[in-house]
Amino acid sequence: MYDMLCKGCGHRTAMSIIDRIIKEYGIKEKTIVFLDVACCSLLMDDIEYDDVMCPHGRVLDVSRGYKMLRKDKVVISYMGDGAAYAIGIEEMIHSARENFDIFAIVINNGLYSMTGGQFAPTFTGIDRKNIDSDKSELNFDKVLKIENLLKSFNINYLARCALTDKENIDFSYECIKKQMDIYMRKGGFCLTELISPCPTNYKMTIKENIDLIDENIKQVYKIGEFIVK
Amino acid sequence: MKKILNGNEAFAMGALSAGVNFFAGYPITPSTDVYEFFMKEHDKYGVKFISATSEISAINLCFGASVAGGRALTATSGCGFSLMQEAISYMASDFVPCVILNVMREGAGLGDINRSQGDIFQMTKGGGNGDYHSIVLSCSSVRDCIDMPEIAFMLAEKYRTPVIVTYDSDIAHIKENVEIKEIKTHNIDSNFALVGSKDNPKRIQNIYYHDKNYDETLKNKYEMIEKNEMRYRSYKTDDADIVFVAISICERICMEAVNVLRSMGIKAGIITPITLYPFPKVAFNNLKEDTKIVVVELNILKQLRMDVEYFTKFKYKYYSINHMSKCPTVKEIVEYVKEI
Numbered sequence: 256m257y258d259m260l261c262k263g264c265g266h267r268t269a270m271s272i273i274d275r276i277i278k279e280y281g282i283k284e285k286t287i288v289f290l291d292v293a294c295c296s297l298l299m300d301d302i303e304y305d306d307v308m309c310p311h312g313r314v315l316d317v318s319r320g321y322k323m324l325r326k327d328k329v330v331i332s333y334m335g336d337g338a339a340y341a342i343g344i345e346e347m348i349h350s351a352r353e354n355f356d357i358f359a360i361v362i363n364n365g366l367y368s369m370t371g372g373q374f375a376p377t378f379t380g381i382d383r384k385n386i387d388s389d390k391s392e393l394n395f396d397k398v399l400k401i402e403n404l405l406k407s408f409n410i411n412y413l414a415r416c417a418l419t420d421k422e423n424i425d426f427s428y429e430c431i432k433k434q435m436d437i438y439m440r441k442g443g444f445c446l447t448e449l450i451s452p453c454p455t456n457y458k459m460t461i462k463e464n465i466d467l468i469d470e471n472i473k474q475v476y477k478i479g480e481f482i483v484k
Numbered sequence: 485m486k487k488i489l490n491g492n493e494a495f496a497m498g499a500l501s502a503g504v505n506f507f508a509g510y511p512i513t514p515s516t517d518v519y520e521f522f523m524k525e526h527d528k529y530g531v532k533f534i535s536a537t538s539e540i541s542a543i544n545l546c547f548g549a550s551v552a553g554g555r556a557l558t559a560t561s562g563c564g565f566s567l568m569q570e571a572i573s574y575m576a577s578d579f580v581p582c583v584i585l586n587v588m589r590e591g592a593g594l595g596d597i598n599r600s601q602g603d604i605f606q607m608t609k610g611g612g613n614g615d616y617h618s619i620v621l622s623c624s625s626v627r628d629c630i631d632m633p634e635i636a637f638m639l640a641e642k643y644r645t646p647v648i649v650t651y652d653s654d655i656a657h658i659k660e661n662v663e664i665k666e667i668k669t670h671n672i673d674s675n676f677a678l679v680g681s682k683d684n685p686k687r688i689q690n691i692y693y694h695d696k697n698y699d700e701t702l703k704n705k706y707e708m709i710e711k712n713e714m715r716y717r718s719y720k721t722d723d724a725d726i727v728f729v730a731i732s733i734c735e736r737i738c739m740e741a742v743n744v745l746r747s748m749g750i751k752a753g754i755i756t757p758i759t760l761y762p763f764p765k766v767a768f769n770n771l772k773e774d775t776k777i778v779v780v781e782l783n784i785l786k787q788l789r790m791d792v793e794y795f796t797k798f799k800y801k802y803y804s805i806n807h808m809s810k811c812p813t814v815k816e817i818v819e820y821v822k823e824i
Contacts, residue, residue: 285680289548299689305678307551308689310574313544316536320548320556323532324506324672328680349537 259297263461265362265418265451270298272428273331273360276435277304282329289318291334291343293369295362298333312343315350315357322356329358329439336363336377336448340399347401351408356442358434361401364453365472372456379475383458386467395475401448402481411443413482417450417473419465430480437484450476487664491655492517494629494662495559495585500529502634503670504583505554508534508545510564513597514653515587518559529667539567543584547571550580551688553677555637555670559585561653562595565603566611572646573612577690581640581676583633584618586650588732590809598809599652599733604787607648608761617706619643619713620760623651624735626660643709644676650760652782654733654811709762716764717756720746724753726821727771729792730780731756733811738780741817750821760788765795776824778803780812 257267277283286304290296292311299306309317318332339347339361350357365378376399405413412434416427427449434445450472452464459467489497496518499507507522509515519535526533532549536542539560546556560568565586575582586607590600607620619639623629632649640647673679678686691698717735720742721727728738735756745752755767777800779789786804793802805812805820 283680284682287678287680296689299687299693303685305681305686306688307548307678308578308687308693309547310544310570313540313547313571316541316544317548317551319534320506320508320545320550321552321678322548323534323545324549324552324554325679345537346541349541 257298257301259301260294261455263452263454263464264294265364265449265453266294266298268418268424269360269362269449269451270302272424272431274303275428276432280435280439285327286329286331287321288331288333289314289321291338293335293337293367295333295335295338312338312341313346314338315343315346315359318357319350319355332357332359334359334361335368336361336365337367337375340401341376348404351405351410351444354409354411354443356438357444357446358438359446360431361446361448362451363448364451366453366456368453368456372453379472381467381471386471398475400476401446406481408444410446410482411441411484412437412445412447414480415448415450415476415478417468417478418452419468423478426478433483443484450478485664486661488659488661489626490517490657490659491623491626491629491651492587492657493521494626495633495649496521497664498630498633499557500531500667501630501665502637503555503668504531504557504633505670505672506532506546506549506556507558508536508542508549508556509558509560510536510539510542512561512564514589514656515559515561515585517656518585530669539564540571543568543571546582547575547580550575550582551678553672553674555583557583557585557633559587561587562589563593565606569612572618573614573616575646576612576616576618577614577692578688579644579691580688581637581644582646583636583640584646584648586648587656588650588652596809597653599654599811600782600809601652601732601734601788602783603650604760604783605785607650608763608791615702617709617761619645619647619709619762621647621649622731622758622760623649623655624732624756625655626658626662629655630662630665639713641674643705645705652732713759714762714764714766715758716767717758718767719754721753721755721771724751724775725772726750726752726776726778728752728754728778728780729757729788730754731760731788734780734782737812737814738817741814741821744814744818745821752821760791763791763795768796771800776801776803778805778821780805780817782807782809782811784808
């Protein structure tokens, strides 16, 4: 399953969690997945639901247009951090401002991975070169933290999890399940961000990348539920 | 029922008669009346309306609504239309229908809100990246504005492609007394809509990814469009020595010039391409060999003339009356024709 992805890629874990939740809810027949381009698009032939490949960064708009005409469908907006927080930040802000019915999953690895690991606005500055050195000089304030941006809006769910070890993946499952519950019950803007390894572009083994997230990146990005309504 | 409407209002009424389900837009002069119409009237007619936060957002909302099976419409002008190109290119490659109204405004960049026909290159030759064309329909009267949305949605769904309707700001703001048509509702459960699947999921993605014969598919699509969808109007061209080619407001002026010239004994006629893409080359089939073709248009680069020359294989003598945004007068045209 999901063979086109690199070894250790977080997309595989994330999509498996979503698969499991959709199966549990029995909503496969009314689920449409809106995918962003780049690494997300590597899922497009493997996922078991109807899917649409959207222009880069426009997943939330395309999903909204769809949802406005078909309220009864489960619309999953699936994107990376580049789409969600760089090129598509406008859509993110306005969808949240209107608390529109959105079920968004953001895979955050801090990099533009498909093109070779260039830095996204979510990059913490911690990588292979400085992993063991003093990080006091890194400017973590420049990192885009979505909870700071969206807390002023009346949204229904916001959480951040990490796709690292079993404990964290179980927590991701709990969060996305709760997100689905809120989305199905009362709609509104629901987003879970998943901190994901990208061993290919961090140029590490899977284990090293997971340790990097657990020991360093999690200090910048707080894990947990920020808004639950 | 008859009503006095301007071109933009008529276009909105026409879209209702064509069963539009969804409108997303961002206001920009001279297309704003369409946006305002839907803002005020959407509840009354059961149309989903959303005030988008940019043109990029507007066209992508339409993309989503089209994927849902709806008849989606957006209206824009000038730089707003440029912002939409990425999504239009996506829709062309994904075989998603949509109708976009582009009320042309003057100049490049910001330009100005005056009348112009400067977007012809952009609309007919692509505008976005890659190997595609959008069907482009032009309107010359408020009557056309009422009728065109229905044709546009029909073509968009027949060929699963974005269709652009265009006119200049004179047609947008001219008021005429027109018969309005019955309002229709469109059922969104069409054959291309994504609704979720038990097995064999449907995918809306670039044709290059899922069609092994995409060369053939694309070739066939555009060949069929070019073969079947050429539309034009012609007036007194059978015996004409002088043939005007003009769209939108220029057609109206040339029409009068033809009558004036005929009264003076000069055999003039006019051809109006309704589809700018596919260009109606058949309209020129029965012209006399020594016909002089005068292209009257509102842009400096002679954008319409370039198509006329190419599709008539450069075999006539060509002349241009073109200004950036100042309408030529009937007198000016008649004087010019007398010179040649």
